[in-house]
Amino acid sequence: MRKFMVWGAVLVCSMFMLAGNAIAGGTLKLGLDSAGTVNFKDSNGTAASDDYDVNSGMSLAMEGFGTAGNSVDFGVGIELQTYREVKSTSGTSGGSFQFVPIYLMMRLHPEMSDFTPYLALQAGFSIFNADDKFKGYSSSVTTGPGGHFGFGVGAVMNKSFLMELLVTNDTGVLQVNGSDVLDVSYTKMTFSIGVNF
Secondary structure: OHHHHHHHHHHHHHHHHHHHHOOOEEEEEEEEEOOEEEEEEEOOOOOOOEEEEEOOEEEEEEEEEEEOOOOEEEEEEEEEEOOEEEEOOOOOEEEEEEEEEEEEEEEEOOOOOOEEEEEEEEEEEEEEEEOOOOOOOOOOEEEEOEEEEEEEEEEEEOOOEEEEEEEEEEEEEEEEOOEEEEEEEEEEEEEEEEEEO
16 A cells, blocks of 8 residues: 555656656547456455456546657546446446546657557556445445556547557555455456547
8 A cells, every 4th residue: 555655656746747847738538448357356365366347437538748759659647437337246236436547658659640550558556446335335445546557559640639449457455444455456448539639
């Protein structure tokens, strides 16, 4: 937990430094998140991990970026996910959760033209939220932050509009009375359309 707080503070400070010195533009993306998988693993490593299906959702991402030469864009971003439902082994609802990733991003591409493909990379930390059903209706159960990683491909058209396919993994923890008990890992694929401004 403290490790994530320290890395989160470093990331936020880095974002402000980048924003003040190099951010020249921005991107707004609306994404359709595929059905995904959430994994629960005992934080102490004493029990086997379990995977559960997660319903699809929507996400809205905002990124600020600068350039390094003609082939690299870099910057910072935040993604706001809608709550998505977990399906238990019996097919009933296991509650809903969301992650809010805050990340550094990089796009690698050839020199900009009317159609520019790119490779996208993201790394940062993620705020984890869950509803009462997900937490077992217990006031002693809380959520803690984790990490974020993403990679994918996309294309910018006319230097303004973009399409992107991104695979992401967000992690967090469930805590009981402040102690980590379950590591949570959520993997999904997102198809986004967006605009550069």
